[in-house]
Amino acid sequence: MKKQITLLALIGLVTFSCAGRYEDKGIPVTKQEEMILSEVADYSPEVRSAAAPAAPGNSVTLDRKIIKNVRLGIETGNFAETRQKLDSILSAYGATLIRDNQFNDSYRISCDLEVKVDAKKLEPLTAELASIGKRLEYKNVEAADVTEEFIDIEARLKNMKKVEASLIDLLRKAKTVDEIIRVEEKLGQIRAEIDGYTGRLKYLSSQVAQSTIYINLYQKVEFKYEPTETPKFTERLLSAIDKGWKGFVTALLFLIRLWPLYVVAILIWLSIKWFKAYRVQRKEEKKAEKKREKKQKKDKPVESGTY
Numbered sequence: 001m002k003k004q005i006t007l008l009a010l011i012g013l014v015t016f017s018c019a020g021r022y023e024d025k026g027i028p029v030t031k032q033e034e035m036i037l038s039e040v041a042d043y044s045p046e047v048r049s050a051a052a053p054a055a056p057g058n059s060v061t062l063d064r065k066i067i068k069n070v071r072l073g074i075e076t077g078n079f080a081e082t083r084q085k086l087d088s089i090l091s092a093y094g095a096t097l098i099r100d101n102q103f104n105d106s107y108r109i110s111c112d113l114e115v116k117v118d119a120k121k122l123e124p125l126t127a128e129l130a131s132i133g134k135r136l137e138y139k140n141v142e143a144a145d146v147t148e149e150f151i152d153i154e155a156r157l158k159n160m161k162k163v164e165a166s167l168i169d170l171l172r173k174a175k176t177v178d179e180i181i182r183v184e185e186k187l188g189q190i191r192a193e194i195d196g197y198t199g200r201l202k203y204l205s206s207q208v209a210q211s212t213i214y215i216n217l218y219q220k221v222e223f224k225y226e227p228t229e230t231p232k233f234t235e236r237l238l239s240a241i242d243k244g245w246k247g248f249v250t251a252l253l254f255l256i257r258l259w260p261l262y263v264v265a266i267l268i269w270l271s272i273k274w275f276k277a278y279r280v281q282r283k284e285e286k287k288a289e290k291k292r293e294k295k296q297k298k299d300k301p302v303e304s305g306t307y
Contacts, residue, residue, distance in 0.1 A: 065204065067144040068119060068211045070126050073137035079109045079219035085132050086113075086217065093117055093125045095213075110218035122211040129215065137216075146204055153204075157197045164190050 076082035090097065099114035117125055130136050167187045174180045231239070 063147075064145065065147045065150045065208045066119075067146060067204075067207045068122055069142040069214070070122065070211070071138070071140040071142075071214045071216075072126070072129055073139075073216045074129070074133035074218075075135040075137055076133040076217060076219050079217070082133055082219075083111065083217060086129065086215070089125070089128055089132065090115060090117075093121050095121075095125065098212075106221075106223050108218050108220050110216065113213075113215040113217070115213045115215065116210045117213060119209055119211045122213070126213065129213070133217065146208070150201070150204055153197050153201050157194065157201065160190055160194050160197070164194065 074082075095115045095117040097113065098116055100111060101113075102111040103109070126139075126141075130139060164187065167183055167190060171180065171183045171187065174183055230236075
């Protein structure tokens with residue numbers, strides 16, 4: 001009978017530790033299953049080399065996965081007109097507006113935009129946006145190559161799906177409840193990791209497919225002093241009286257709220273007063289006792305002796 005694989009070996013294989021063969025009277029494993037489990041164990045160097053990007057001299061052409069972001073600072077002489085033009089350009093390119101923050105102070109009118117656009121349309125859209133204003137203050141292009149991570153995740157995902165298929169096959173062959181529970185537990189862990197890698201792959205794909213443009217559009221304006229209006233004296237006087245009365249009532253209610261402290265303070269004061277009176281009384285009693293003793297000594301007759 002062929003060699004068996006134990007649940008301990010399954011745990012090691014699922015957590016990418018070194019694969020091994022152990023004898024057990026459990027679930028029979030075919031040669032093909034052993035090869036699959038051996039291939040995925042420890043994410044072997046053979047798998048790593050298969051997932052690594054091709055060397056420069058290799059004839060295989062990789063589809064590079066690049067995440068691009070652009071930042072633009074645009075100064076304009078007419079904010080409203082330029083903003084309308086900017087919105088028209090974004091609409092023509094099918095861009096999606098993610099964030100739009102507008103500001104207006106004494107020195108400038110400005111807005112900060114965050115836009116998502118198809119990565120293939122990034123360069124022509126950037127070029128057109130850079131020319132709509134009075135002056136292009138800055139232009140920053142950021143690119144991140146995630147090709148290696150993308151291929152690595154795809155390879156891991158492929159290998160985990162092999163492990164999932166093997167565990168499903170082993171689950172069908174399980175004979176005891178304990179074996180079924182243990183295999184299902186490891187199957188759940190593998191599926192959770194598959195979901196995690198799948199989500200990461202989808203996120204990277206969306207980041208590669210959709211580039212982001214951050215736009216700061218502003219117009220400088222001439223500073224004009226505008227005095228702020230203040231209430232009349234009578235209004236301010238009535239407001240001050242009202243606030244003063246409310247403050248007095250609040251303070252009075254706060255003091256009333258502290259009545260337990262007053263009771264404790266009175267009890268302490270009465271205790272101290274009683275203690276002082278007790279001490280004075282004790283001193284007077286001691287003095288009176290000393291006087292009686294002296295008087296008794298004086299009144300006592302002196303005994304005469306014969307020599």
